[in-house]
Every structure is written in C-alpha cells, then in structure tokens.
Amino acid sequence: MSNTDTTLVESKNTFMSDFKQLTKFGLSLSVVFSAVAGYLLAATTIDYTTIALLSIGGYLMVGASNAFNQIIEKDVDKLMKRTRNRPLPTGRYNLKTAMFIAVSFTILGLGILYTINEKTALFGAISIFLYTCAYTPLKGITPLAVFVGAFPGAIPFMLGWVAATNQFGIEAGILFMIQFFWQFPHFWAIGWLGHDEYLKAGYNLLPMGKRDRKAVVQILIYTIMLIFASIIPVFQKTGSFYIYPVTAVIIFLSGCVILYYGILLYKDLTKETAKKLMLASVFYITAIQIIYIIDKFLH
Known part of the structure; x- marks a missing residue:
C-alpha cells in the first residue's frame, strides 16, 4: 500500500471515529435498546419492519441531539479534558459539516x-427540542438543567410503547416515569465524578452545587422513587403493563444495589464510590428492561 493510500485510509478512519463521537454512537445505541425494549413490551405481534424503523429513527434522533449539543458547546468543550478532543474543538470537523449532520439526522430521523405513526415522530421532535433548546443552554445557568434534561432522557423507553400502540396511556407514562427518575442518580453520579472539570467550563450540575451529603440525599430520594416506580406494575393498576410478584422482587433487589452505593457515597463522599454508583445505575436500567420483557413473554 502506497503512502497516499495509507493516508486516505487513516483519514477515512478518523472521519468515521469523529462521526461516532459527534453523534455519541454508544449512547445512541443504548437509547435504541430502550426504545426497542418499550416496543417489545407493548407489541402483541412483533413487526420487524417497525423495529428496524424505530431503531434507525431513534439513532438518528439521538445523534441529531448530540450533534446540536456539541455545536452549541464547541467553545466550552475546549476547556474540559473529557471533551477537548472532540471533532469540533480540535477543528477536525467544521461547523458546516457538523450542522449538516445534525440537520440531516433530524429530518431523516423524524x-x-x-412512517411508524405521528405520535412517535412528535415525541421524537419534543426530545430533540428539549435537549437542544432547553437542557443544553441551561447547563451553564442552573443545576436544574439536569431536571429539564431528564424529560428528553426519559422519552426513549416510552417511545417504543407509542410506536407499537400509537397511543400514550398509563403504560407509556409508567415507562417514562421509570426512566425519568433514573436520570438523577445516574447523571448526578457523573456530575460528581466530573465536578471539577464541569466547574472549569462554568457548569454546576450537582443538585446542591457541590459534592456534599445534601447532594447525596437528593440522589437517595430519587433512587427510592425509581425503585417504587419500577415495581408499580405489580399492583396491576397500570393497564396492560403488569409484572409478576417475583419479578417485582428481582427488580426491587436490583434497585437496592443503586441504593447501597448511594448510602456508601453518603458515608465516604469519594469519586470511587460515585463511579460504582454510576455503573450500578447503568446496570439497573439495562437489567430491568430485559427483566420486563422476559416477564411479559411468560404471561
């Protein structure tokens, strides 16, 4: 292979790597997973075409949100070690390229x-709007940005239910509520880990503005609310979405893992425990979606 060919391959690989970074490929896939899980919970018969459309549309929706986010925050991203190597701060992508990707993803995604149904597209549009026009600007103004950001962050799980049923009822509402409460222990753990870096960029995302026990109390409160919301379907008051008692026990015990690390964080206030809390939250939201689906197919 000639030097020219090698350079072209390296350039192509860099472009694709930056493309994944701009659209946060890994995060987008986790959102797609949530949306498909919501669809499987609702669907009486599985339509693989709908799953494919939901997956592609969901990925484009989240990719657009992340691209717009990085366009808005390109100057701020230069200030943080975690973000300074992103394609826009380094100049590997210019604004026109990033904007083309963001706008194209929005149009194609929505x-x-x-094509699935109007309500699915509507909630997708709301998610992009809130993330881009509310959450992102508020990050530099108030810790309440996390609360605002929890709304678009909670849409994917219920989006799948809406895609399957073309309606937003109590079932979709419960799925929304679960992912909404989950945002707080998850993102406050991330905020705890990157607190010093965020302060350099003018962001203060912790509920009390600093790493202290009052912030952890907030984490614990939302974790308890998350656990309760997750087992509500066992009482069979949530329409067609219900779970077996044994499933509720498994979910409750899974939630106690987050609660355990939250209590540990209250005691030691260390980054190491905050990281374990963050990982426990990722495990939880993934595990309960799988558990719900298994439970549904055992009915």
Missing part, C-alpha cells in the same frame, strides 16, 4: 419515525 421522517422515519413518522
């Missing part, structure tokens, strides 16, 4: 979701 168009694909619209």
Whole structure:
C-alpha cells in the first residue's frame, strides 16, 4: 500500500471515529435498546419492519441531539479534558459539516419515525427540542438543567410503547416515569465524578452545587422513587403493563444495589464510590428492561 493510500485510509478512519463521537454512537445505541425494549413490551405481534424503523429513527434522533449539543458547546468543550478532543474543538470537523449532520439526522430521523405513526415522530421532535433548546443552554445557568434534561432522557423507553400502540396511556407514562427518575442518580453520579472539570467550563450540575451529603440525599430520594416506580406494575393498576410478584422482587433487589452505593457515597463522599454508583445505575436500567420483557413473554 502506497503512502497516499495509507493516508486516505487513516483519514477515512478518523472521519468515521469523529462521526461516532459527534453523534455519541454508544449512547445512541443504548437509547435504541430502550426504545426497542418499550416496543417489545407493548407489541402483541412483533413487526420487524417497525423495529428496524424505530431503531434507525431513534439513532438518528439521538445523534441529531448530540450533534446540536456539541455545536452549541464547541467553545466550552475546549476547556474540559473529557471533551477537548472532540471533532469540533480540535477543528477536525467544521461547523458546516457538523450542522449538516445534525440537520440531516433530524429530518431523516423524524421522517422515519413518522412512517411508524405521528405520535412517535412528535415525541421524537419534543426530545430533540428539549435537549437542544432547553437542557443544553441551561447547563451553564442552573443545576436544574439536569431536571429539564431528564424529560428528553426519559422519552426513549416510552417511545417504543407509542410506536407499537400509537397511543400514550398509563403504560407509556409508567415507562417514562421509570426512566425519568433514573436520570438523577445516574447523571448526578457523573456530575460528581466530573465536578471539577464541569466547574472549569462554568457548569454546576450537582443538585446542591457541590459534592456534599445534601447532594447525596437528593440522589437517595430519587433512587427510592425509581425503585417504587419500577415495581408499580405489580399492583396491576397500570393497564396492560403488569409484572409478576417475583419479578417485582428481582427488580426491587436490583434497585437496592443503586441504593447501597448511594448510602456508601453518603458515608465516604469519594469519586470511587460515585463511579460504582454510576455503573450500578447503568446496570439497573439495562437489567430491568430485559427483566420486563422476559416477564411479559411468560404471561
């Protein structure tokens, strides 16, 4: 292979790596997982075309949100070690390229979701709007940005239910509530880990503005609310979405893992425990979605 060919391959690999970073490929896939899980919970018969459309549309929706986010925060990203190597702060992507990707993803994503049904596209549009026009600007103003950001962050799980049923009822509402409460222990753990870096960029995302026990109390409160919301379906008051008692016990015990690390964080206030709390929250939201699906197919 000639030097020219090697350079072209390296350039192509860099472009694709930056593309994944701009659209946060890993995060987008986790959102797609949540949306498909919500669909499987609701669907009476599985339509693989709908799953494919939901997956592609969901990925484009989240990719667009992340691209817009990085366009808005390109100057701030230069200030943080975690973000300074992103494609926009380094100049590997220019604004026109990033904007083209963001706008194209928005149009294509919402168009694909619209082919499933209008409500799915509507919630997709709301998610992009809130993340880009509310959460992102508020990050530099108030810790309440996390609360605002929890709304678009909670949409994917219920989006799958809406895609399957073309309606937003109590079932979709419960899925929304679960992912909404989950945002707080998860993102406050991340905020705890990156607190010093965020302060350099003018962001203060912790509920009490600093790493202290009052902030951890907030984490514990939302964790308890998360656990309770997750087992509500066992009482069979949530429409067609219900779970067996044994499933509720498994979910409750899984939630206690987050609670355990939250209590540990209250005691030691260390980054190491905050990281374990963050990882426990990721495990929890993934595990309960799988558990719900298994439970549904055992009915």
